[in-house]
Amino acid sequence: MFMxxxxxxxxxxxIDRTIGDPKIRFHPVALIGSFIGWWGRPGNWRPGQQRVAGxxxxxxxxxxxxxxxxxxxxxxxxxxxxxxxxFLLKFCLAWRSLEEHSLAVSxxxxxxxxxxxxEAALMVSRDTGQLTDEQVLSAAYESLSENLVDSIISPIFYxxxxxxxxxxxxxxxxxxxxxxxxRDERERIGWFxxxxxxxxxxxxxxxxxxxxxxxxxxxxxxxxxxxxxxxDRRKRPGLNGGIPMAxxxxxxxxxxxxxxxxxxxxxxxxxxxxxxxxxxAVRAVTVIFxxxxxxxxxxxxxxxxxxxx
Numbered sequence: 001m002f003m004x005x006x007x008x009x010x011x012x013x014x015i016d017r018t019i020g021d022p023k024i025r026f027h028p029v030a031l032i033g034s035f036i037g038w039w040g041r042p043g044n045w046r047p048g049q050q051r052v053a054g055x056x057x058x059x060x061x062x063x064x065x066x067x068x069x070x071x072x073x074x075x076x077x078x079x080x081x082x083x084x085x086x087f088l089l090k091f092c093l094a095w096r097s098l099e100e101h102s103l104a105v106s107x108x109x110x111x112x113x114x115x116x117x118x119e120a121a122l123m124v125s126r127d128t129g130q131l132t133d134e135q136v137l138s139a140a141y142e143s144l145s146e147n148l149v150d151s152i153i154s155p156i157f158y159x160x161x162x163x164x165x166x167x168x169x170x171x172x173x174x175x176x177x178x179x180x181x182x183r184d185e186r187e188r189i190g191w192f193x194x195x196x197x198x199x200x201x202x203x204x205x206x207x208x209x210x211x212x213x214x215x216x217x218x219x220x221x222x223x224x225x226x227x228x229x230x231x232d233r234r235k236r237p238g239l240n241g242g243i244p245m246a247x248x249x250x251x252x253x254x255x256x257x258x259x260x261x262x263x264x265x266x267x268x269x270x271x272x273x274x275x276x277x278x279x280x281a282v283r284a285v286t287v288i289f290x291x292x293x294x295x296x297x298x299x300x301x302x303x304x305x306x307x308x309x
Contacts, residue, residue, distance in 0.1 A: 004081055016096050117131060148248075181197060232246040
């Protein structure tokens with residue numbers, strides 16, 4: 001199984017880079033999103049039931065989503081798993097689409113600020129109607145930076161640890177946090193989803209931070225990247241998202257700004273100039289981490305073969 005997974009990972013990344021995230025009605029994440037949307041409406045539950053419902057439905061949701069992945073890795077012959085596995089893992093990843101969304105915002109801003117605001121509104125929950133061009137670009141690159149963990153590193157981490165079902169559990173958990181983890185009328189129904197997302201992303205976020213610092217060290221930008229990490233990582237609510245955001249802002253020499261909430265990094269240059277370096281750093285960390293996980297899987301597979309376990 002380790003050897004098969006070592007091949008599934010690069011194939012899944014290749015599929016992602018080739019086709020991106022196709023917008024199809026029966027995409028597994030879209031289907032589980034519809035299920036979350038059904039049970040996650042606070043009006044479906046009395047206030048006293050919502051916290052318990054959030055826990056019970058979280059367990060049910062991750063189980064439903066993970067079962068097909070588990071059955072595939074347990075019962076498919078290795079050659080069929082090698083054919084189907086990359087597509088299953090790709091459903092849990094969103095590398096190319098993150099870049100495409102960021103570049104779409106950047107391109108729209110260069111054409112028309114209003115168009116850029118509308119594109120950015122598709123990526124973030126903040127009101128983009130009054131943002132400047134730099135603030136619009138910030139919203140896009142902040143989303144890319146945070147989702148380096150949520151949509152790339154964490155799924156790969158849990159795939160390496162637990163196989164396809166591990167990646168599936170994480171993707172379902174992260175989707176629930178994205179849909180329900182807000183301090184509004186959804187707070188009681190979504191509290192468990194938000195806490196579990198924090199827990200599941202805790203180690204991957206810190207591994208991502210280390211890799212980003214190494215990437216910027218090679219580029220001669222360790223000091224500003226580490227300085228921003230120390231100064232700015234706690235400005236964003238939550239345990240994890242501020243780590244990649246602060247390091248990428250500092251390393252790329254740009255400033256992220258959510259008006260009235262926080263600023264990260266320092267504006268040595270504009271986001272239009274620094275954006276390509278953010279994308280480049282995200283690519284570098286993705287490739288390095290994926291290669292490391294693949295090597296670990298190969299080593300574990302070799303040990304298993306040699307010991308006959």
